[in-house]
Amino acid sequence: MLRVESLSKTFGKGSTNEKLALNEINLSLQEGEFVTIIGGNGAGKSTLLNCISGVYEIDEGRIILDSKDVTSDPEYKRSRHIGRVFQDPLKGTAHDMTIEENLAIAFAKGKPVGLQSGVTKKDTTLFKERLELLDLGLENRIRQKVGLLSGGQRQALTLLMATIIKPRLLLLDEHTAALDPTIARKVLSLTRKLVSEEKLCTLMITHNMKASLEYGTRTIMMHGGKIMMDLQGEEREDMTVDRLIEQFEKRSGAELDNDRMLLS
């Protein structure tokens, strides 16, 4: 489904702040796998997702999506098969446009963009149905500007936009980190619901150790631009947060930055 082959990425090559962010990463995802990614600050988690989605050009390696080499495809082309939700709730929506208009753009993914009507009656009906799933009452506010929504509402909407045309791959970069805990939980369970209903192949970065084991089918731990640990199956089922931290410190030889990692 997704194959990342010896992917390396260095920022600021040749400058004094040269930084090796990804060091020969290899990763292979099966159909329908839901992978959670954890790791300390600067581990390279976001960089990995940004390289997969084409935000950054990579230095070495290959990215293969559905047995097609997309390494040299620009971001917008890859996006037709990839859904994304960012950490910053402002990044996923156009705040000066209505909920309906935002969804219409998402719904046009992969379709020709020309002088056809931006949103039809049929679209609106479908959007309302989908918005009802969020259980946030947004279906009654479809003509309101997204700028009026709270961060949590926006993330839920962005999640809907990222999946309204079923993507081959869903990338979530700490998409609940900016939300308060109650809303964060709601968006997370919504994520689980959408992912399992549509059997979406998903990569989700989280700084919540507990959530990393609770959600998904596989957990990856990153450190210093490398994958330190790849948990799946029974090994993962038997894993606890405490043992996960212990393992991390043993393998990386570093202390986990507890201030940012949510341990429970």
Add this chain to the structure above:
Amino acid sequence: MSVLVLLGSIELGIIYAIMALGVFVSFRTLNMPDLSVDGSFVLGAAVSAVMSLNGHPFLGLGIAFIAGCGAGSITALLHTKLKIQPLLAGILTMLALYSLNLKVMSGRANIPLINKATVFKPFEGIILGGYDYSKLLFSLAVLTLLLLLLLLFLKTRLGFVLRATGDNDQMVRALGVNTDLVILVGLALSNGLVAVAGALIAQSQSFVDVGMGIGMVVIGLASVIIGEVVFGVSSLLRRLIAVILGSILYRLIIAFALDIGMPPTDLKLVSAVIVALAMSMPILKKRFL
């Protein structure tokens, strides 16, 4: 202020409103400060003058639009393909257009169109109270048509994507659309409208001067901002109409300033002050109200 001066200002306001709509597309919709406007305005005027000299004033409006689109595309390509900042890309196009406009005008710094075919000629003679309404009415018809087309366009899928690109280009790319292409379409459309305004001004004044575009961007921006402040931004249609009313209001302010004895050479200074005031409105409000 006499009624004739008043009507004259409204007439000018209507023609310049077409330019202001163009400026609205780049500054507000795409959120890109595009300074090529000063050049594409003259380009439209020059193209239209040459077409008039050859007896095709109406065709000239269409060709002016296309020429403007071309100018906007250059700015877009400088920015998207060569990664030049939007401001600088616009300045480069503007500068290049100065030479190009002179070429269009066969090296002359100005072209008079007295007694030549213009788009207004066929309608001349709609006189009431000593004022010939032909220019005002024909310009209003063109403006209304362009307003409707622009409104319809902004409600198409491409229009949605255009607005979203100005709002959040990262989101648009994440949704699979090539934002470089969207910027190209937006700047082409913007400068196309500006060029049509230039063409109509040339036809209306029966005169083109290579320097007539200086400060156009500022005037366009002034119209957009005055419109927003005075007439509101609640819906898309309202925003577009606000731009038009802003342009007319701007002309009335200028006419008033001239009326109370300001020398015409101070006009650009006044324009700059109006824009500076209007743009700092939010801060001024906070400070002093």
